[in-house]
Each structure stands twice: as structure tokens, then as C-alpha cells.
Amino acid sequence: MLKMVTATRYIAPLHEGGSLPGLVEADDFGTYVMKLTGAGQGRKTLVAEVVCGELARRLGLRVPRLATVELDPVLGLGEPDQEVQELLRSSGGANLGMDFLSGALGFDPLAFSVSRAEAGRIVWFDALVNNVDRSWRNPNLLMWQGELWLIDHGATMIWQHNWPAAEASAARPYDASDHVLRPFAPDVAGAAAELAPLVTEDLLAEVTAEIPDAWLAAEPGFDSADDLRRAYARPLLARAAAVHERIDGIEGAK
Template structure:
């Protein structure tokens, strides 16, 4: 399971994200970007962050470390913004924290070149998890110590919003024409050859085991959190083998 820490101070809201994440300090002396269970997108956003973040890490991508952060709503009493106060009041218990990469720069596709191999790996991964939120307008990539880091995977795996249609949804193509890295001639074929065989049932079981039970409980159609974990793994396993054939909108490296 993810490391568990306790928030000791709410520092400031981060208004760049639609879910209004916040910056907090924790009892392990770490500083984290906190995503709240009480945000409008709900706990499925946090589940997507865990599944995609932990899968990406195991496939060799750079992703900020994830933790669960126990939040006492009393920390928000001194916050002057009523919207933030309400968010903190509704998010008591376990929330999701991501290491704060101090000094990181937002990725600009016009300023930072990316080689076709790395571009191909990221495009392939985004196709696997159906990430619709890595566009040139909003790359959700950071440049930190000269390397690319992947962030913000809440808008992925859209099939988990409608499980009865999950197999159909997961089989759809991925349009990468708007992707932040489409201009770098991503070598998707090489990425698929490298990464697809590594997406196994065992790896996905390891990844989905990181999701807290509380974020999975009560999903209609699933008797237990483990049943829901298996559904996430099943959809990704089916997609991994063939998704490279269904990526459209990019001119691959030759």
C-alpha cells in the first residue's frame, strides 16, 4: 500500500487545477500537492491517479511519489476562502498526496525538445490509460532537474465512469493529434515493443493493490474492493496488447 502520512499544515491552494488541489506539509516533514476526496470529481479521480501513477513508475517513467494523507478538517479553519474551507470540511480522512517538486517548470513543447523514443513512450502510455489531458494547451508534464516528469492522471480511464460499457470504451482508438508530444515524431512502435510485454496481470495486480479500500467501496455492480481492482486490471491488460495499433493523429519516427 501507499505510504500513509498525516497533514500537519495546510499551506495554500493551487488554483491551476480544476479540482483546486492544495499544498500541505505532513508529519514526515514532506511537502505534498494534495488532491481531495471531497473535490467535485470525487474519489475516482484519486483512483485514476494511483493506478496510472504507480503503473507509470513501474514502467520506468518519472512520476512524483504518491502517498495517502490523513486530513483533519480543522486545518482549514484559518483559510479565508469559503470554497477551500468547504473542500477541507468535506475531505476528512484519507486523501492523495504527491511529492511537491520544488522549482519544477511547466513543460513547453516549443521550448524543450523531446527525442522520438521518449515521446513515443509517453504517447503509448497515455494511449494505454486513455489520457485526454496531455494536450499542448495543458501538457501536465513538468521539467525538473532536466528531466520530464508526468503529473495529473485524474482524467484517464474514462471507462471507470461506466463499468457496464468498459470493454467497449477501452477498445476505442486513441486520438493523439492534440497530444503535447505529437510534434516530436513519437516512436510508438518501439515503445509498444518495449512496454506492452511488461503490462502483465501480475504487474497490474500489484498496481491496483495500492488503491485504498475506502476509495473503491460501494461501487455499483462490485461486491468487494478486490472485484473492482480486477476490473481495472482487466481493462488495462486487454488494451496494452493492441493499443499501439489504435493510435491516430501522429506521424511516427521512421
């Protein structure tokens, strides 16, 4: 299960993200980037962060450690920004925290080099989860301690916003023509051979078990949280075997 911590101090909002995440200290003395249930797509964004982050980690990609952060809205009373105050007031309870990588630099494809193998693994993974938010305009990659780290997976698995059409949506091709790692000639075929066999029903059950029940409650069309967990797993399992054959915009991907 995800580590559970309680926010003890709200430090500041991070205006780089459209959902206004915030930097908090917690009772384990850690510092976290906290994404809030009251922002944007709400809990669905947090579910996507958990599923993609934990799946990426199990596939050997580097993702900041995730945690659930219990928030008392009173922590935001001293925040001068009215929008942030309202967001905190609407986000009491369990929110998502990601380890703050102090000193990390935003990835710049003109300043850093990435191997074909690593670029291929990331592009393949982004195709698997249909990540539309890894472009050169917004890479959502960090360089920390000389290594490449993946962040911000809220804009993935768009099929979760329309479950009746999830199967058809998950079968669509992935357009990688704007992917920030495209210039590094990603070895997608090699990544598929390495990673696709790892995406099993058991692995996806393990990953989706990390989603807090509170973020799955009262979803129309589902009788239980576990039914919804299986719905998250099915498109990923179906997509893994052949998604590399449906990646557009990268030479030699198929």
C-alpha cells in the same frame, strides 16, 4: 503500499487545477500536493491517479512519489476562501498526496526538447490509460532537474465512470492529434515493443493493490474491493497488446 502520512499544515490552494488541490506539509516533514476526495469526481479521480501513477512508475516513466494523506478538516479553518474551506470540510480522512517538486517548470514544447523514444513512451502510455489531458493547452508535464515528469492523471480510464460499458469503451482508438509531444515524432512502435510485454496480470494486480480500500467502497455492481480492483485491471491488460495500432493523429504510430 503507498506511504501513509498525516497533514500537519495546510499551506495554500493551487488554483491551477480545476479540482483545487492544495499544498500541505506532513508529519514526515515532506511537502505534498494534495488532491481531495471531496473535489470533482471525488475518489474516482484519486483512484485514477494511483493506478496510472504507479503503473507509469513501474514502466520506467517519472512520476512524483504518491502517498495517502490523512486530513483533519480543522486544518483549513484559517483558509479565507470559502470554497476551499467547504472542500476541506468534505474531505476528512485519506486523500492523495504527490511529492511537491520544488522549482519544477511547466513543460513548454517550444523551450524544451524530448527524444523520439521518450515521447513515444509517454504517448503510448497515455493511449493505454486513455489520457485526454496531455495537450499543448494543458501538458501536465513538468521539467525538474533536467528531466521530464508526468503529473495529473485524474482524466484517464473514462470507462470507470460506466462499468457496464467498460469493455467497449476501452477498445476505442486514442486520438493523439492534439498531444503535446506530437511535434517530437514519437516512436510509438518502439515504445509498444518495449512496454506492452511488461503490462501483465501480475503487474496490474500489484498496481491496483495500491488503491486504498476506502476509495473502492460501495461501488455499485461489485461485491468487494478486490472485485473492483480486477475491473480496473482488465481493460488495461486487454488494451496493452495492440493499443499502438489504434493511435490516431501521429504519423507512423501503427
